[in-house]
Amino acid sequence: MAMTDTAASRGQPALWTPGDWNAFFGFGTNILVNMLVLTGLLRFVLKMPDSLVFGRILPALGLMMALSTMYYAYLAWKLAKETGRSDVCALPSGVSVPHMFIVTFVIMLPISISTGDPIKGWEAGLAWVFIQSIILMAGGFIAPYIRKVTPRAALLGTLAGVSIAFISMRPAMEMYMTPIIGLTCFAIIMLSWFGGFRYPRGIPAGLVAIAAGMLIAWASVLIGQPIGGVGFDKLGQAFLSFGFSLPIPAIGHTFSGFQFLGIILVTAIPFGIYDLVEAMDNVESAEAAGDHYPTTRVLSADGVVSMVGCLMGNPFINAVYIGHPGWKAMGGRIGYSALTGVMVLVLAWFGIIALLTALIPVVAIAPILLYIGMLIGAQAFQTTPSSHAPAVVLALTPHLAAWAKVLIDGALGAAGTNAAAVGLDKMAQVGVLYHGLEIMGGGAIITGLVLGAIGVFVIEKKFVEAAMFSAAGAVLTFFGFMHGEAVGFAKSPAVAVAYLMVAGLLYAASRQPATSEDKPKLAAQPAE
Numbered sequence: 001m002a003m004t005d006t007a008a009s010r011g012q013p014a015l016w017t018p019g020d021w022n023a024f025f026g027f028g029t030n031i032l033v034n035m036l037v038l039t040g041l042l043r044f045v046l047k048m049p050d051s052l053v054f055g056r057i058l059p060a061l062g063l064m065m066a067l068s069t070m071y072y073a074y075l076a077w078k079l080a081k082e083t084g085r086s087d088v089c090a091l092p093s094g095v096s097v098p099h100m101f102i103v104t105f106v107i108m109l110p111i112s113i114s115t116g117d118p119i120k121g122w123e124a125g126l127a128w129v130f131i132q133s134i135i136l137m138a139g140g141f142i143a144p145y146i147r148k149v150t151p152r153a154a155l156l157g158t159l160a161g162v163s164i165a166f167i168s169m170r171p172a173m174e175m176y177m178t179p180i181i182g183l184t185c186f187a188i189i190m191l192s193w194f195g196g197f198r199y200p201r202g203i204p205a206g207l208v209a210i211a212a213g214m215l216i217a218w219a220s221v222l223i224g225q226p227i228g229g230v231g232f233d234k235l236g237q238a239f240l241s242f243g244f245s246l247p248i249p250a251i252g253h254t255f256s257g258f259q260f261l262g263i264i265l266v267t268a269i270p271f272g273i274y275d276l277v278e279a280m281d282n283v284e285s286a287e288a289a290g291d292h293y294p295t296t297r298v299l300s301a302d303g304v305v306s307m308v309g310c311l312m313g314n315p316f317i318n319a320v321y322i323g324h325p326g327w328k329a330m331g332g333r334i335g336y337s338a339l340t341g342v343m344v345l346v347l348a349w350f351g352i353i354a355l356l357t358a359l360i361p362v363v364a365i366a367p368i369l370l371y372i373g374m375l376i377g378a379q380a381f382q383t384t385p386s387s388h389a390p391a392v393v394l395a396l397t398p399h400l401a402a403w404a405k406v407l408i409d410g411a412l413g414a415a416g417t418n419a420a421a422v423g424l425d426k427m428a429q430v431g432v433l434y435h436g437l438e439i440m441g442g443g444a445i446i447t448g449l450v451l452g453a454i455g456v457f458v459i460e461k462k463f464v465e466a467a468m469f470s471a472a473g474a475v476l477t478f479f480g481f482m483h484g485e486a487v488g489f490a491k492s493p494a495v496a497v498a499y500l501m502v503a504g505l506l507y508a509a510s511r512q513p514a515t516s517e518d519k520p521k522l523a524a525q526p527a528e
Contacts, residue, residue, distance in 0.1 A: 013081050013088070015077070016334070016335035017335065018331065020331065020333055020334070022192075022193075022204040022330040022332065023089075023327040023331060024335070026326070026327065026368050026372075027332070028340050029206060029365045031065070031340055031343075031344060032356060032365070034097060036353060036357050036362065038095060039053065039357070040357075045104060052118070054243065055243075056248060056250065057313055060248075060250070060314035061314045061348055062349055063247045063314075063348075064305050064308060064312075064318055065094050065348075066341035068305045068318050069093060070337070070338050070341040072090045073337040075297070076337065080334065087333070088333060089286075089332050089333055089334075091283075092320070092324060094319070096318065096319035099275075099319070103129070103315055103316065104125075107263065108122065108315065111124045111263065120257075122253065122313075123256045124260045125315025125316075126253055126254040126257050126310045127255070128257070128268050129310035129314070130257075130310050131265070131272065133303045133306040135272030135275070136272060136275055136299050136300070136303030137299070137300050137303035137307075139272070139276040139299060140295065140303065144296055146280060147283070147295055149465075151456035152383065153384040153385075153395070153452055154395055154449050154450075155281045156281065156380035157380050157391060157395025157452040158277075158281060158444075158446075158449045158452060159376060159380065160376060160380035160381075160392060160395070161396030161397070161444065163322055163374075163377045164373060164399065164400070166399070167372060168373030168377070169403065170366075171366035171369040174366045177363070181227065182364075184212060185212055185213045185364045186367035188212060189205050189209050190367075190371075209367060209368070212364070213364020213365075214360060214361065214364065216228070217229075217230045228361030228362075228364070237354075238354040238359075240354075243350070244351075245349060245351070250310075250311060250312060250313035275302070275317065276299065278320075279298060279319065279320050282324065283298055285324055288325070288379060298320055302317075322376050323375070323376065325376070326372045326376070380392045380395075388456050390455060391452050391455030391459060395448040395449065398440055398441055398444040398451065401441035402437075405434070408432065408434060446481055451473075453469040454469050463507065463509045464507065467502075467503045468503075470500075470502045471503040473499040474497070477496040478491065478492070478496040482495075
């Protein structure tokens with residue numbers, strides 16, 4: 001640490017620290033999991049040929065993520081140099097996981113099925129990313145204002161909802177489905193990253209967890225009781241995917257996808273705004289951990305690298321990830337981000353993904369994602385005034401509704417039916433208020449932000465500000481950005497009217513003379 005401090009004081013921040021190994025193995029495995037899932041979606045759900053997956057899409061994906069991770073390493077180096085600090089941590093980034101599933105199941109799969117051509121589905125995905133990239137680049141200029149007027153509890157509260165519902169729960173369930181590997185690896189990580197335990201020779205806990213998971217999984221194969229999803233047959237098949245492929249421009253394919261513009265815009269606009277809000281939340285999360293990054297530059301970078309990726313053939317958008325405080329707590333600084341970029345290029349350009357899928361049990365990586373979810377959920381409470389805790393809880397509730405709806409839809413889809421066919425009344429009779437989940441969970445990240453802001457300002461007795469957020473909620477709801485599945489006109493009119501009524505009530509309350517008991521004991525802390 002002393003060497004790092006000296007380097008920073010000379011104006012030359014250290015490009016690598018011992019803690020970067022921890023963060024690299026943690027973040028790198030996170031990226032690896034996403035790449036493994038993404039490859040599976042392309043090959044087994046969309047039925048795309050390996051020549052397209054390994055020869056066009058993955059090389060372009062690798063280029064996009066390398067540009068992103070290396071750029072954020074540069075921003076961290078620049079911040080460290082300007083401030084003279086040695087503890088600056090680069091923002092984590094990579095393929096947006098929610099969008100990975102949306103573009104697959106809502107855009108590419110239906111178009112591939114209707115046209116009978118997976119290439120058409122790929123082209124539609126490229127056009128979808130193109131539109132979202134423009135929204136990100138344009139939105140970067142208004143994002144700083146939104147951060148300025150929005151309380152930190154609202155920004156971090158809606159982020160906590162994402163972390164609890166969509167980052168923590170699935171890894172936790174996977175761990176208990178294969179507990180011998182999952183819980184063992186989780187204990188290894190908890191001991192080090194929460195308990196401060198050091199493994200021999202300073203070996204990173206993430207690497208120890210993955211090695212332990214592989215050892216248990218392959219030992220189970222040798223004794224004839226396989227667990228963890230690995231096996232020699234899969235390992236043999238994986239070697240067939242080796243080969244060197246560079247990204248090839250796909251500009252013509254991108255613009256060919258615009259023939260499906262009507263289908264694309266339904267989700268591209270709201271999810272572009274989702275990206276905007278999520279990126280703001282993650283920048284706020286980094287600032288709460290001590291690292292201030294310019295919001296406009298971050299959003300513009302996400303838009304630019306996503307645009308480069310889609311024009312080279314990648315139908316998945318880039319995003320700043322949740323988890324900066326976690327990687328920083330592990331000791332990550334600048335180098336972990338740059339090295340991850342190099343790793344991604346090697347994996348994507350040499351076709352190594354299939355081999356790693358066969359070698360590493362995914363359940364060994366799941367505890368790392370659970371750790372990140374725990375840390376982000378806790379941050380929303382730890383870095384905001386204790387009086388704002390109810391607003392944080394309010395902000396995360398839409399995400400719980402969205403998560404429950406995803407599970408219900410998935411279960412019904414697997415049974416060959418849907419909620420409408422089963423009957424909403426029948427579902428309500430057994431306690432499943434599907435329509436309520438559908439309305440509350442629509443546009444969850446924006447809904448959580450608005451609800452959290454209203455909650456904070458009510459707690460602080462700033463009723464005019466609360467009324468303004470409620471009025472904004474009415475407008476956003478009317479056009480489908482909140483409490484709806486798609487952008488449109490009069491999507492949830494009853495909910496929009498309700499928000500207007502709440503805005504009127506709050507404004508009326510603001511006109512009442514304040515008493516000494518009405519004055520807040522703790523000032524609001526809007527993001528700066």
